[in-house]
Amino acid sequence: MENDDPEGDEQIDYFDSLSDEDEEDEDMAYYGDFFSKPGQKTSDKTDKSSKTEDSEDEYLEDDKLDEKEYDNAVGSAMNDLFADEDEIDAEEQVKGKREDQMSSFEKQQQQIQAEIANLEAELVADKKWTMKGEISSKDRPVDSLLDDPESNNLEFDRTSKPVPVITDEVTESIEDLIRRRIKNEEFDDLPKRVISDVSKFHNKTKFELSDQKLTKSLAEQYEDDYNNIDSQQIEVNEQVKEQHDEISELFGKVNHHLDALTSAHFVPKPHQFRNIDIKVTDTTAAASINMEDAQPTHVSSETTLAPQEIYKIGDEKPQADGANGRSEVQLKSGLSYSKDELSRDDKQRLRRSAKRKKSKHFNEKRDLQEQQQKQDANNGGDHKRQKVGQVIDTLSKAKNVTVIGKKGEMRDVKGNVRKSQLPQNSSNFKL
Numbered sequence: 001m002e003n004d005d006p007e008g009d010e011q012i013d014y015f016d017s018l019s020d021e022d023e024e025d026e027d028m029a030y031y032g033d034f035f036s037k038p039g040q041k042t043s044d045k046t047d048k049s050s051k052t053e054d055s056e057d058e059y060l061e062d063d064k065l066d067e068k069e070y071d072n073a074v075g076s077a078m079n080d081l082f083a084d085e086d087e088i089d090a091e092e093q094v095k096g097k098r099e100d101q102m103s104s105f106e107k108q109q110q111q112i113q114a115e116i117a118n119l120e121a122e123l124v125a126d127k128k129w130t131m132k133g134e135i136s137s138k139d140r141p142v143d144s145l146l147d148d149p150e151s152n153n154l155e156f157d158r159t160s161k162p163v164p165v166i167t168d169e170v171t172e173s174i175e176d177l178i179r180r181r182i183k184n185e186e187f188d189d190l191p192k193r194v195i196s197d198v199s200k201f202h203n204k205t206k207f208e209l210s211d212q213k214l215t216k217s218l219a220e221q222y223e224d225d226y227n228n229i230d231s232q233q234i235e236v237n238e239q240v241k242e243q244h245d246e247i248s249e250l251f252g253k254v255n256h257h258l259d260a261l262t263s264a265h266f267v268p269k270p271h272q273f274r275n276i277d278i279k280v281t282d283t284t285a286a287a288s289i290n291m292e293d294a295q296p297t298h299v300s301s302e303t304t305l306a307p308q309e310i311y312k313i314g315d316e317k318p319q320a321d322g323a324n325g326r327s328e329v330q331l332k333s334g335l336s337y338s339k340d341e342l343s344r345d346d347k348q349r350l351r352r353s354a355k356r357k358k359s360k361h362f363n364e365k366r367d368l369q370e371q372q373q374k375q376d377a378n379n380g381g382d383h384k385r386q387k388v389g390q391v392i393d394t395l396s397k398a399k400n401v402t403v404i405g406k407k408g409e410m411r412d413v414k415g416n417v418r419k420s421q422l423p424q425n426s427s428n429f430k431l
Contacts, residue, residue: 132152 102110129140130150145151149183216224329350330336339347395401396413403411409420
């Protein structure tokens, strides 16, 4: 359908948001703007209109505030937004009080706050170029390395050898050294060498190398050099030896003269001969050796015995304090413990070690028996025959040895029947 109304061509967006201009133009409408309160006359309307005009004039006058009042209002708003209430109250209270009215705690807090403010200002402020670490010439002022006293403590790389700084102390020390050497006449400088002919001047001696083939090897050359050195030393040693012999001979003569002089005054006593009587006595009852015993008489013999002699672990006899030796065990460390004192793990460890020892002994014994059986099998019974022959030889050396056979006959060791001298009867028959 078509709308004949020309205003219908304009489309209205019902969902579009209202603009700020429309909001500013619109004023809030109240009931009192259009209607009077019940029970009031028209004169009240005139009074109300006059009051509204006065209020509008006051509002316009309030807008014209001073800049200081405006700054105070903005500052209070900022404090309300960004500061804590407790801090604001404390600052206001401190500012409101005089120094005479403040307590010691409040004064201390005021000093601390002032120090904190100063430190924060130092941290935020721009630092000196010497405190910025590595810095280039662009970031520091001109001639700062020369003028600034702190530049002496700076470290920087040197591309050449530094020139020594000559001070008054250095010059005085050099002057004192010169004066002292002049007084002592210590002119020990190197002598100057005047070179007249440069062609003949050589710092080192020339070494001539021969082109001929050597008849001796290098080892023989070293041997000859060593022998030449020894021969020179031998010549020196012979001269020293001759001097030593001469000195010893002279010293012997001096000792001989000194002995002759002393023997005239210190003559030994003549030897006295004594008669020696030899007596032989019967010493069968006396001990063969009498050894001196330096032990005290009141000490018992038990204290002189070693611990192993008094008590031995593993002995069946009762020992000190009524304890049996088998009830104690000696460990590898050398310490002895009672079996009751050992823990379960220690007891199991000892039991396993005892089993290992027994099994080792049994295996060694079995191996020895097997080895002997193999040897007997290889020898073919010769070992047994040799053993029987050795027994017969030992018995044949003895006298009155008879062997009774299976049938009761008497034979000698070699197997021959022994003939009895007397006939056997009931009187001389022996089983």
